[in-house]
Amino acid sequence: MRAKNEDLHGNVPDQCSVALVLIDVINDMEFGSGAALLSNALPAARRLADLRRRAKEAGVPVIYVNDNFGKWRSDFRRQLGHVLEDGVRGQPIAELLRPDEKDYFVLKAKHSGFFRTQLDLLIDYLKVKTLVLTGFTTDNCVLFTASDAYMRDLNLIVPTDCVAATRMEDHERALEHMVRVLDVTAVESTGIDFDALIEQPGTVQRG
Amino acid sequence: MRAKNEDLHGNVPDQCSVALVLIDVINDMEFGSGAALLSNALPAARRLADLRRRAKEAGVPVIYVNDNFGKWRSDFRRQLGHVLEDGVRGQPIAELLRPDEKDYFVLKAKHSGFFRTQLDLLIDYLKVKTLVLTGFTTDNCVLFTASDAYMRDLNLIVPTDCVAATRMEDHERALEHMVRVLDVTAVESTGIDFDALIEQPGTVQRG
Amino acid sequence: MRAKNEDLHGNVPDQCSVALVLIDVINDMEFGSGAALLSNALPAARRLADLRRRAKEAGVPVIYVNDNFGKWRSDFRRQLGHVLEDGVRGQPIAELLRPDEKDYFVLKAKHSGFFRTQLDLLIDYLKVKTLVLTGFTTDNCVLFTASDAYMRDLNLIVPTDCVAATRMEDHERALEHMVRVLDVTAVESTGIDFDALIEQPGTVQRG
């Protein structure tokens, strides 16, 4: 339908070498291990809310990469409405991390944010080279997404207090794997200085 | 986030060997050649509205594959709202083809419905083998999508009165190319019997 | 197996904004329409041999994108051996366009050179922005590949005397489509100045 490829750029004004990615944070958590996950995820969401605020102040694009939870007829805003309004476990997290009009979102159907989604294209148009990966769970969708990002030669930073898993042991082993195999820089979120990152990708202080 | 892959199936109850695909029908047509396209697209939309009704009666899934028009922060329902409510050229078409709660939708960022989208996965889960391709424009996004579908070994049917292009000549040449190179069956929409297609994929009567 | 992503770079020393792509030129042509195609393809191969020589003089990487012809156990050199030594129709073309040790090759299983192949990665590592597309047939694998290249925002040049199809009419219509829809620059091969192209991508003289 589009006459020229360049049309795409017209609506993607932001370009930034860094992006903050929130994985599966809009989630009702209404499954077996949901309560256990929530107890780890809620503190992470509080830290992530602060990190997201700082990212936006620095002009860093915020991308929600969220499961469609098999609801191919749904969309991100409907998913958000469900989690905010239906009295589900994930509500306090969604309230902390409610996206605004300037945030981007990408629906995924499987574990990795890159598998059959528009994330590749969005990152390309934003000219992102460094991803700050956050969300749930450390050892599943975050790890899948980090693995795919690594194969795409992206720089990866994971703030360890902004990701969570059901079991602490799995969280820690996944982080160790990311650092050792995927060249992930793992730091506390307070160690991330977005202005410095934009100027010199890869610069993070060990928190 | 998802514990098991099978969860995906839980929310995709419909399986059908045939799907009706509507390409870029939710479109404001507010671009240079939009008025010329509209004069061809509106009659096609009327025929397509009837075809869509018959597809739904036969239990054939209806998939809207729609450009995100560079609006990575938008979603399909917002795009639909824009076309229905902002007094744009494409409004009468959107009114004829307004999706309902049972329809599926897939956002694309580029010309082909398969390029960096979830269409592959949706077709796989629905167990679709035959696509009935409709929408705009015949020589651009419909042709791109048909080419990618052909490489995936899908059976392709294009109802010639349910696709349209800005210029009739381009429409006709694109159809000829699809028939000759992509093994597309080109028929009038009235020649499509969905019940027969489901029973015996590939069976269409030349209208 | 690989400890670092950077290892990949170590063996891809060449970087160039332009690449010459030869599509399905190593082909036995032992199929129904092969004789008809050969009569158009052989003159094109002669022009292409000259264009390839000039590309190499200018330091432009030459990439063979070739069908595996369903022989998943074969490789490009074996395919080359078959066409050169088994007395097949395509032999004179393979002799004209025999690859050397510095050329790259990518095997494809379907029509587009980008579909489930390493072409995306190779282009990325070579930092190519402009593809000069050549080979057979204009209205099939060349068109499929051009369509996919266009969706990847690559600049496209097609030397009209270095592509061929079975029927001249199909050749011409495919070229018209590429120019109109895919922003292809169609020129005679003698109009391509690789040095100028490298300096200023997109600069070609209408031959």
Add this chain to the structure above:
Amino acid sequence: MRAKNEDLHGNVPDQCSVALVLIDVINDMEFGSGAALLSNALPAARRLADLRRRAKEAGVPVIYVNDNFGKWRSDFRRQLGHVLEDGVRGQPIAELLRPDEKDYFVLKAKHSGFFRTQLDLLIDYLKVKTLVLTGFTTDNCVLFTASDAYMRDLNLIVPTDCVAATRMEDHERALEHMVRVLDVTAVESTGIDFDALIEQPGTVQRG
């Protein structure tokens, strides 16, 4: 070039619900940790040679998924020649696991066997539903490939004595992750009965 998609089938006569995949076994191991890896990989290669022999007796297709090691101008047979003839560390493994004319091979440029390769298509044409994953290293290319296979809903079996890593601890943790997150069945290779697997995918005995 290809007139009909079905041509592809003509040269892929084998169909089998199970395939044995050998990842990066043709490898010179001439890198820093190569000696340490070799001491774990050589015993695994001996077990794998036996498993490969049994797979072939049962008519199970054998697929070599091998790194191109950045040599985009090379191919699998040349890589094999290098490892067999140049006096490198990986020679004894290549001798144990030398492919024959009936084996399939897929070149990869990155860690996962599925990333920008023909593996998806080959599996599809062979109608494979269950992959037996083997090779090196457990915590890198095997894990990357297993993760991508899991997202494609394939059944996964990993014979624990036919994969190896540089450090035993990393090997074991990667296996635990595969079992817990990727639904991998981890067994000793002697527990794999290919005839039973073909009849009833998923049936393996804990060795």
